[in-house]
Amino acid sequence: MSANQQTWFGQPRGLTILFLTEMWEIFSYYGMRALLVYYMTKQLLIGQEKASLIYGTYVAVAYFTPIFGGLIADRWLGKRRAVIIGGGIMAAGHFMMTFEPLFYPALATIALGNGLFLPSLPSQIDGLYRPDDPRRGWAYNVYYVGINIGGFLAPLVCGTLGELYGWHWGFGAAGVGMLLGLVIYILGGKHLPDPVRAAKQALARTAPKAPAGKYRSTFILLFAVGLAVTVFRAAYEQFGNTLALWADVGIDRTIGSWTIPMTWFPSLNPLLVIMMTPLLLAHWSRRAQAGFAGSAMRKMALGALIVAAAYLLLTTVAFAAGTGRASWLWLALFFVVFTFGELYILPTGLGLFARLAPLGYGATTVAAWFLVITSGSLSAGIVGTLWGHISHAGFFAILTVISATAAAMLFALDRPIRRIEAARAAETIALNATLELA
Numbered sequence: 407m408s409a410n411q412q413t414w415f416g417q418p419r420g421l422t423i424l425f426l427t428e429m430w431e432i433f434s435y436y437g438m439r440a441l442l443v444y445y446m447t448k449q450l451l452i453g454q455e456k457a458s459l460i461y462g463t464y465v466a467v468a469y470f471t472p473i474f475g476g477l478i479a480d481r482w483l484g485k486r487r488a489v490i491i492g493g494g495i496m497a498a499g500h501f502m503m504t505f506e507p508l509f510y511p512a513l514a515t516i517a518l519g520n521g522l523f524l525p526s527l528p529s530q531i532d533g534l535y536r537p538d539d540p541r542r543g544w545a546y547n548v549y550y551v552g553i554n555i556g557g558f559l560a561p562l563v564c565g566t567l568g569e570l571y572g573w574h575w576g577f578g579a580a581g582v583g584m585l586l587g588l589v590i591y592i593l594g595g596k597h598l599p600d601p602v603r604a605a606k607q608a609l610a611r612t613a614p615k616a617p618a619g620k621y622r623s624t625f626i627l628l629f630a631v632g633l634a635v636t637v638f639r640a641a642y643e644q645f646g647n648t649l650a651l652w653a654d655v656g657i658d659r660t661i662g663s664w665t666i667p668m669t670w671f672p673s674l675n676p677l678l679v680i681m682m683t684p685l686l687l688a689h690w691s692r693r694a695q696a697g698f699a700g701s702a703m704r705k706m707a708l709g710a711l712i713v714a715a716a717y718l719l720l721t722t723v724a725f726a727a728g729t730g731r732a733s734w735l736w737l738a739l740f741f742v743v744f745t746f747g748e749l750y751i752l753p754t755g756l757g758l759f760a761r762l763a764p765l766g767y768g769a770t771t772v773a774a775w776f777l778v779i780t781s782g783s784l785s786a787g788i789v790g791t792l793w794g795h796i797s798h799a800g801f802f803a804i805l806t807v808i809s810a811t812a813a814a815m816l817f818a819l820d821r822p823i824r825r826i827e828a829a830r831a832a833e834t835i836a837l838n839a840t841l842e843l844a
Contacts, residue, residue, distance in 0.1 A: 423594030434582040434587070445462060491522055496519035497519075497581050501702040531757070545757065547754075548687070551680055554676035613756040621767075628771065632775070639779070640808050641789070644789070655731075657732055682745060700822065704820055706750065706751045708750050709754070762827065789805075789808070
C-alpha cells in the first residue's frame with residue numbers, strides 16, 4: 407500500500423512493473439503460439455489434423471494448469487516466488503523449443519510454468535491500492551493494455567524471425583522476451599506489495615479459523631459471473647472464428663487494385679485496445695471525481711450490450727448485402743464498437759475476481775477467471791457449428807441475442823456482488839488495522 411505515495415502516470419509504480427512483466431510474458435507466449443502450427447506442419451512434418459489436435463490440447467492445458475498453480479502459490483510458494491519460478495520454467499520451455507527432439511517436453515514445460523505464473527501476477531494488482539481507492543477499479547484496464555501490446559508485437563517479431571530466418575530463432579526470441587519480463591519483475595520488486603506484509607496476512611488468516619461456509623456465497627456468485635461471461639464468450643470468441651470466415655467470403659476488401667489481407671482485421675483489436683484505453687480511463691476518472699464511479703457489474707453488463715450492438719450492426723449489414731459483399735469499412739466499424747465493449751467487460755471481470763478473492767485464495771480465484779476462457783472457447787466452438795447451416799445475417803442475430811442475454815445475467819448480479827465487495831473491503835480494512843498494531 408505504501409506504493410501509493412510514489413506514482414508513474416498517476417498509478418502506483420508497481421502497476422507499471424506488473425504491466426511490463428505481463429507484456430513480455432504475453433510476447434513470449436503468443437510469439438511461440440504464432441509459430442507453433444507452422445513449425446509442426448512445415449518443420450516436423452506433422453499432419454494438419456494431428457497438429458491441430460496438439461495445438462488445441464496445449465492451449466487447453468496451458469489454461470487449466472493455473473488452477474493448481476494458484477493453489478500452490480496461495481498455500482506454499484507465495485505469489486512473488488510463484489511468478490519467478492513459473493517465469494523461469496516458461497523461459498526454459500521456450501529455449502527447449504529450439505531443439506526438435508525436445509518438442510513435446512518443451513510444450514509441457516511451458517504449460518506447467520504458465521500454471522504458476524498466470525494467476526500469481528495479476529492477483530498482486532489489488533494489493534497496490536487502498537480498498538477505497540477509485541483507481542483500483544480500472545487498474546486492470548491498464549494491465550490489459552500490456553497484454554495487448556505483447557500480443558500485437560509477438561507475431562511481428564517472433565513470427566518474422568521464425569519465418570524468414572528459421573523457426574528456432576523465433577522460439578529463441580520468445581525465450582528472451584520471457585527473461586526480459588523476469589528481469590523487470592525482479593528489479594522492480596520494491597514497488598510491489600510487501601512480501602513481509604503478505605506473510606503477516608497469511609499468519610493473521612491462520613490464527614482465527616473462519617466459520618464453515620463463510621465464503622460460500624462469494625464462490626457461488628463468482629461462479630454465476632463466470633457462467634455469464636462464458637455465455638458472453640460464446641459470441642465474443644467468434645471474432646477469431648466465424649467472423650474470420652465472413653471477412654473472406656462476405657466482405658469486399660479491395661481498395662482500388664489492392665486487396666486488404668483478411669488477417670489484418672483481427673489485428674485491429676489489440677491496436678484499438680491500446681488506442682482506446684487511455685480515453686476510456688480518462689472518462690472513468692472524470693466520472694469517479696464527480697461521484698459516479700459505477701459498479702463493476704454494470705460496467706460488465708454495459709460491455710456485453712455494446713458487443714451485442716456490434717453484432718446487431720453486422721446482422722443489418724449482412725442482411726442488406728444478401729448474397730453480395732459488404733464494404734470493408736463496416737467490418738472496421740464493427741471492430742471499433744466490439745473493442746469498446748470488450749474494454750468494459752473483460753478487464754473489469756479480471757479485477758472483480760481479484761477483489762472478491764477470499765483472503766488466502768487470491769491466486770486461486772484469479773486462476774478460476776482464466777478457466778472461463780476455456781469454457782467460453784468451448785461454447786464458442788459449439789455456437790460456431792451453426793455457421794454453415796443458416797444465413798450470415800441469421801448467425802449474427804444469434805450472436806446479438808447471446809451477448810444481450812449475458813448482459814441481462816450480469817446486470818441481475820449487480821446488487822449481490824456489490825454487497826460482497828463491500829464486505830470484502832471492510833474485511834481488508836480490518837485486517838490492515840490489525841497488522842498495523844502487530
